[in-house]
Structures are given as C-alpha cells and as structure tokens.
Amino acid sequence: MTHLRVGDLVIRNAELIPDSIALIEDEHSIAWRQLNTDTNRLANALAALGLSKGTRVATIIRNGAAAIETIFALSKAGLMSVPVNYGLTAAEIGVLLDDSQPAALIVDAEFIDRLHEVITRPGVRIVVRGNDSLVPGWLAYRDLIGNGAPHAPDVSIAPDDIRMIRYTSGTTAAPKGCLGTHRQILSSIDNFLAQIPVPTHGPFLQMLPLFSGAGIWMALAAARHGVGNVMLPEFNPQAALRKIEQHGVAHACGVPTMLSRLADELAQNSYATSSLQLVGYTGSKMPPRTIRRVLERFSCDFYQGFGGGEMGGLVSYLMPEDHRAALSNADAERRLASVGRPARYA
Template identity: 30%
Template sequence: MNRSKPLIAERLISVCESDPSKLAIKYERDSFTFEQLLTRVCQLVNALHNLGARKGDRVAILSQNCHQYRELFWAVALGNFMIVPVNYRLSPREIAYILNDSEAKILLVSDEYSSLIESIKNRLTSTKHFIGIQTAAAGLRDYEELISSASSAPPPSLPAADDLIWLLYTSGTTGLPKGAMHTHRSVTALVDLAVSNFAIDEATRSLVVTPFYALSGGGWDSICSCMGSTTVILRNFNPVEVLETIQNERITDVHLVPAMINFIVNCPDFDQFDLSSLQRITYGASPMPPQLMRKAMEKIGPIFIQDFGCAEGGLMTLLPETEHVLEGPEERTRRLTSCGKGLPELDVRVLNEQGQDVKPGEVGELTVKGDTVMAGYWKMPEATAQVLRDGRLHTGDLATVDSEGWIYIVDRKKDMIISGGANIYPREVEDVLFAHPAVLEAAVIGVPDEKWGENVKALVVLKPAMQCSEEELINHCKANLASYKKPKSIEFVDSLPRNPSGKVLKRVLREKYWAGQDRQVY
C-alpha cells in the first residue's frame, strides 16, 4: 500500500470535517452526525488515556452490536490502542482466556454480560478497568459519564502504518482461538479493496447486522464509515427486523452470511416488504448452497456479490453480480458455486504441496499475499510460521481453479474425510443434501470406522413441518454422488452449532464420535 494514502484514522477525521452535519449512525433510538461522532470518539480516546491506556494497549469489548462498538473502533484508531472484540457466544472460560491472552487493560461490557464478567473477574490477570456500556451495573463505570467528563480535543498525533489496531480472535473451529494481529496498513488496505470493488460512496445507506466482533461486521462498518456513508446498526439478527429496516430506512447495501439469507428468503412475511432500495447484497463467511443462491436471486434480484476472506487475510476473492447467472451455458451457471477470482490488488494463488500453482481441476491450498494479510498471531510465533511463509498466508482452504481463473472452494483441509484412502469433501455432499426439498441445513463429518478409517455421517435440520427418512436422504445422495461419497448414516437434529461468522462448528459435531480415539480429526 502506498503510504501517501491516508490511513483510516485520517479518513475519519476528513469525512467528519467535510460533511459534519450528515447522519453517520442510527442505532435504535440514538442517531449521531459525523460531527457528533468525532466529538464522542475524541472524548472516548481521552477517557481511555485517563484510565492509563497507552500506545498498543488492548481495549476489549463484550457486547452485541451497538453504536458504542463503532465509537470504540474509531477511538482505538485515533488513540493508537488495539481493539479486542470478544464473541459474546463463547463460554465464560473462553472469554477469560481471550481477555488474559490479549492482556486487555480495559473492558467495555454491555448490561446482559455484566454478571458473566463479575463471575470471572478473579480469573482475569490484566483487566483492571470495567466500563458498562448501557448503565453502570455493580463494579462497572458508566460509559456516558466517562466520556462526558473527558476532553473532546483530538489526539496530538496519529498512528503509523505498521502500528497494531485490531486483535481479531479466530472463531476456534479447530481449537483455542488465536489472535490475528492487524495493522493500520492492513485495515486501510481492506477498506480500499472493498470501496473499489463494492462501489460504496457517500450516498450509500448501509445496514450492519452481522456481529461487530467478526470481520464481516466490524470490517463492513469500517468500510462504510470511512466513505462517509450512513450506517444503520441492528443489535442482532432477526429476519423480520432486517426486512423492516431495509424497507423503512431505504437501505442500499447490506452484508449477510448465507444462514441469514436462508432465514430471510424463507420468512413467511417476505412478500409484504418493499426491498426496492437495495442495490447490493454482499455475502460470505460460509458456503452458499447453489439452490439457496437461486432462490435468493429469484426472490430479491441479481444484486448479489460474494466476497471470500478470513480473519487472517481479509478480503481475497470476489464473485461480482455479473457472474451470478441462473440460465445459460454450464460454464457460466457453474460460477454460482465459485468464490470468484482473486482481487487484482492481491496475489491470490492456489498451490500444491510443492508450492507450485495447480493445474486446472487439481486441488491445492488457497494462499494470498498482500497488504491485507495479518502481521501474525498474537504471542504464537510457531503458529504464525505455519501459516505465514515468505509473507504468503496459507489459508487451509482447499480449492481448484478453472482455465479462466475462477476459484472453487472444495473444503477446509482439516474437514476432508479420508475413507479407504479416498478423499471425500464434505461440502460436495452437503450441497447434494441441501438440494432435497425437505432439508433446511446439513453438515457432513467423518466418524471412526474400523474397516475404512472414516465414514461419512450427515447431521440434518429439516424445514418446519417437513418429514423425511434417513433412507430417503441416503438414496437421494446415492443418486447424485459416487456411491463411496454418500453418507453411511444420517442424524436429524434441531440446529447446528455455528461460530460468529455462520460457519458450522464441525469440531463440536465430531467430538462425541472421536472421544477416546487414538486419532483425532481436528
């Protein structure tokens, strides 16, 4: 990235000064102009400094989406601190682990999690200051009182490109969370990529409903506010509330994960809402079954853009609206199953085990090199060395590339099932299961098998009021897959465990089957 370009802190100041009276944030009953936002952010910077926060110190937040989340992100950007967003769905033990691992000095917490924090306080080794976002519960300082008593003077200097800003803990799909360290350079590069590829500008009215503690939430919000666009924030996801907000606030852009799109298009009241203001729906974070994509396009229109990335590498590939084609030659319609092409600003390659580019149709590992890539894992040099080699991030995603450069994600390296020496990719089986009219969700895992090493097991959530037998689903798979890929057993469940980005936690699903085994699939 050319350092002559302003970093995100400078951009926020510039946006606020160029259009101070424009609405920046709307959240429930609260709304703030850019001028008001900058004042509150500067007050928060000085309040955190008064509590002892200095350059590089970690400030954590445990909350559902709210305008204070946005204010904290910009305060750490201006004040040269680091934000540590904490997933509120984690257990108390996991939350304590992240706070201790990050050595967070200060924690902002919303009311509903104050009792949880009180229960783990004696386990926290570095966190000394606790701030209540809504009201000051016992042992918490009141957020509004804290900032109202602080100076609104801007900081005397702004961060450098290589200063750290974001400690983004991975979702722990394969074990304890790891903190991906991002610099002002990498976050600014992410903003630039999104702006140039999503056509976001000051006229955009964006809805943020994905969690702020995930890249898809916090990153999307940063992008929009850097461009001076208005952002409407929803505390959490509810399909009817999303549809109402798009209609009433005339939303132009929203980022969703496939599970959210599934609930929205299957909402019984969907046809009652006016979505004509929508110009773009970006989606990513987990696989989009082709059948769901078709249904979403038929109901909403050809306004979908797929972005693909990860906490460690940011945005990597893009499938634009023009490639979301339902009818036509197979080579065009097949692209609905692609994650797009590598962004031209980055060096995105699919490599074999020898580090060479794969030939069309061969399976390799998706890798990326560029300014958006993390600086490394927090306090984990060995884990960093495993994924960052010569500045290139090895994502752990298995993929193929066709002759035109379109990339197709096959599966996660660690999710691949090896049965009798044959490689089976769960995503392929899941897509077939999802095509059955009774199936709402499906997850495929490998379970122990004395003869074959592993066999294929599917966990399925049926649509409401729908019925289907195990035998019917297995026969459906047999009719659409090579026989060795079909599930040997199917278990019907009420729901699937997911991480904040909407990805199914297959580690959790596998645990009960692999307990006590010599070999673990992690």
C-alpha cells in the same frame, strides 16, 4: 497504498460531510460531526486513565452505536482493540482474556452477571455500558464520553501500527489472535471499493456482529465510503427487512444463512426493498440452488467476498455479473459454487 489510519475515516467525514448520518440505532441517529467529537472524548478519557499507545483494551459489546464508537476511539487513542464474542461461554472468554492480557475492558451491563468472575482481574480497568449500579472502582461508559476532552487525541499513530487483535473462531484448534494494522484493513477496503460497485447513496445495514472480522471490516468500509451504518442489535429477518424499508438501505452484507432467512421471510410477507442496490455474502459456502432462490427474491445485484482474519480481509470476489449470468444462463450456474476470482491488489 493508503497512508490513512482508521480514526482518519471519522475525521475526514466530519470535515467533508459533517451533518450526514454516520450511525442509526433504533430511532436515534448520530452525524459524522458528533461521532468525531464522541470518539475524541472517549479516546481522551481512556488516555486519562493511564492507557497509553499500544495498550490492549478488550470489548464485549452488542451491535450498536457504542460498538462503532469504541472501534474508532481505540484507533484514535493508539490502543489495541480486542473484540470478544459475547456468545462464547464464560470459560471460553476467560481463555481469550488470559491470552490477550488487556489493561482495560469495556462491557455491556447485560453480560456482567454471567461474566463477572472472568472479567474481574487484578489491575484491569472495567468500563460498563448501560448500568448506573457499578461495582466500586468500575467506570460508566457514558461518563467517559461525557467528561472526555473533545479535541483530537495527542498521540502519534503510524499506518503500520497494530490496531487490533481479533481471535479466530477456534472451530478446528484453539483460537488464535490475528494482528491487524491500520494500513492492512484500509488497503483491503480500498481494493474492495475499487472492484465492487458499492452504492454511494443510502446507508449500509450492519447485520454481522461487530466482534467479527467481517462485521468490523464492513463497518469501516461504509465509513470509508462516506455512508452511514444502520445498526441491528442482533440478526432476525423481520427486523432486518424493516430496517431496509424504514431507512432506505442501499447495501447489506451477511452470511449465507442470513440471506436464506431473508428470502424465506420475503416469500411469506411483503416488505419494501426497492432501495436495496447491492447485497453481499461471506463467511461460508452457499449452495448454488440456495443462491438462486435468494437472487429471485431480490431485485438487486449480489456479490460474494471470501477471506478471513488470517488473510487480512477479503481476497477473492464473485462479482455481480457472475450472479446475473447464473440467473439468465443455466450453464453459468456452476460459477455460484466458487469463491470467484482473486482480488486485485494495488
């Protein structure tokens, strides 16, 4: 069972592979050494605001380098991250903030006009990313990173400390806050890496939103494996396939509708996808016929992972060999309708 904390992933990679790429966003890349320093700066700057260990910090951030930076910085500072789905209505976001009661909120400037009323709360520090025109008393994200101390934060964090409160989607009832510890998510990821043949060379394409449990989980799995995250601000099949082609992506994971749209795009246009070695899908069932159509468009292995926030990660896998068998044997196709076999737990 792991004794690591989430922040240790960046620290370890900065020591072992300091100049390897950690994040790729548009044409800009960040190495593990720089990511370690930047997340130290942000963690220390947040602590300097008076945010102590165990304090809740909500984030409303689109996929990008900042979304990964905040995950690691909050973990290093011992703060509880509360990732919020920016696609929700202002009223729905207000409900989540009422329930979680964060002491600070990090938000992309593009969402402020729509959410100003619900994020402006007595005593809550507001950090804005991407806008120089701030409400008096609000803080600029880039200033925090620029002015924070670069050394490792002086805070004692145990593997069983709560690191995140992630809310369920609320499709059948009111959203519920699921608590996650450092040990819980890293143990789940270690089991994943022990069972699924994840490529050790080439980056991971982050197609899933980083407010979702699956997106956060996969981003940390890439860091645990020592490979970079290629960031996609929001999913569209053309952009995703261009990223695969441009950056030699070796591993990607999405929900079934994403994979179906990728297959549709490949049926109409040509992209160089030979770098892809493994594609995963999660989040909902995919009809066997659709899976076969996707498999036929990609010359790589596939896996399915089934899990949820309440479960602490992925709890069963439909393995690559199951997908290969379904392509070569019609009798094996019925396996594709299942969520595979229970994960092995160490």
